[in-house]
Amino acid sequence: MNIVAFERAKQGTGASRRLRNSGRTPGIIYGGDTQPQAIEVDHNGLWHTLKKEAFHSSVLDMDLGGQTVKVVLRNVQYHPYKQQVLHIDFQRVDAKTKLHLKVPVHFVGADESAAVKVDHCTVNVVVNELDVTCMPSDLPEFISVDLSELKKGATLHLKDVKFPRGVTPVTRGSQNNPALVSMVAPVIVVEAPVVAAAPAKGKGKGKK
Structure with missing residues (x-):
């Protein structure tokens, strides 16, 4: 599976908030021999891709600055009640490392x-x-x-x-x-037989 990401120059709470308001999701790539790198991803495309099961358990080809980086998804942070991805983490994949x-x-x-x-x-x-x-x-x-x-x-x-x-x-x-x-096994409910109540003595008889 493929994903397109862009290098993220500005970091911090304010920068991330402005990024989300513009329809982007901040993220990070870490692992391997390279330093962690801040990235940004198109939110709408990411939102729909996250619904695919394979995106969570596959080695992904990330297009970053014209280069392809092998990564796996590591963590996704969602907004508590909005349909919004707040942050996403990827880990670099080394072909020789488990x-x-x-x-x-x-x-x-x-x-x-x-x-x-x-x-x-x-x-x-x-x-x-x-x-x-x-x-x-x-x-x-x-x-x-x-x-x-x-x-x-x-x-x-x-x-x-x-x-x-x-x-x-x-x-x-x-x-x-x-x-x-x-x-x-299914639960079998056994209903008790219904016993008719005996008529009360003297009921329905007229007075002499």
Whole structure:
């Protein structure tokens, strides 16, 4: 994916505010052997591009001052209530250095599983992205996880996933095999039979 950026000469709170008012978003590129560099990006184009999943988990070609720089998206700061990107961070990519990035997970085949087709289970997604490390050339746009073999009550864990070649999951502490998705059986509600109330004695009888 491509993105066009421009060098940003003026910095500071006031300069950033004026930049946003003119339809631009301030940002920064860091990493590698080069000093961090302030940039600016067209806001409207950036806003729509950020809606694409691949933009968040791909090596991007950034056109900066007529040169192409390989980067990955690292952080986006949004306005608390306006549809506005306040700031964006990119990291330079070195072809010979491993990346540590979050990658989306796509769960497929659930409708073909016995859990859904036969037992009408609900697919409970616990995790929708995974921390991975890999070389830039091996970075997947997403990781596909097949649920077609899962049965009622089953839970799929991290170690059940087959990762693409060259891609290694990153875990922390004791959470080395977290649950990613589970098949939750439907709740069966059993209604108690309705018992008709006995008529009250003497009701409906006239006086003698």
